[in-house]
Amino acid sequence: MPGSGYEIARFLYCSGLFEEEVAKTYRHVAEITRDANIKCLLNYIADDSYKHAAMFKALGGYLTNVDRSVFEDCEKVLGSLWRNITENSRRIRGVSEIGDQELLKLIDGLEKFEGFVAEEYLTVLNVKTIELMAQETGLPIEPYVMIFEWVIEDEKRHEQILKIIKNHVLHG
C-alpha cells in the first residue's frame, strides 16, 4: 500500500495507464459486438474508464513532477491486476469477430476483473491516502474523497452492467 506522496503519485499514474488499457479493451469488444444494446452498454463502460484514466493521470501528475520514465514499471505497482489486463487486452484486441459463447466467457472474466479493481481502489484510495494527498498538494480534501467514491461506485456499476449483458445474451 502506498505510504508516501511519491508512491501515491506512482499508484495514480499507473492506475491511469491501467484504466486506459481497460477502456481500449471495452471499446474493442463493443466494436466487434453486433447487438446494438450490448454495444451501447460496453461503450458506456469504455467511456467511464477513459474518464477514470484522465482523472488518475491528472492527479498523479499533480502530486509530483518526477520524470514519467520512472513510472514504466507499473507491474511492480499494480501487480497481478496489471499483468492480467496487459495480457488479456492484447489477446482480446487481436480478435475481430465474436460469437455469443465467446462473449459470455469474456464477460465472465471482465466481471471478476471489475470486482478486483473496485477492491484495489477501496484498499489504496482510503481516507489516509487522500489526507496525505491533500497535505502534499495543499488542496482541500473533499473533492478527492468525493471523486474516488464515484470511481468506486462506477466500478460496481460496471459489474452490474456486465450482469445485464450476460442476461441479455442468454435470454435475448
Ligand SMILES: [Fe+2]
Ligand atoms: Fe475504472
Ligand SMILES: [Fe+2]
Ligand atoms: Fe470498471
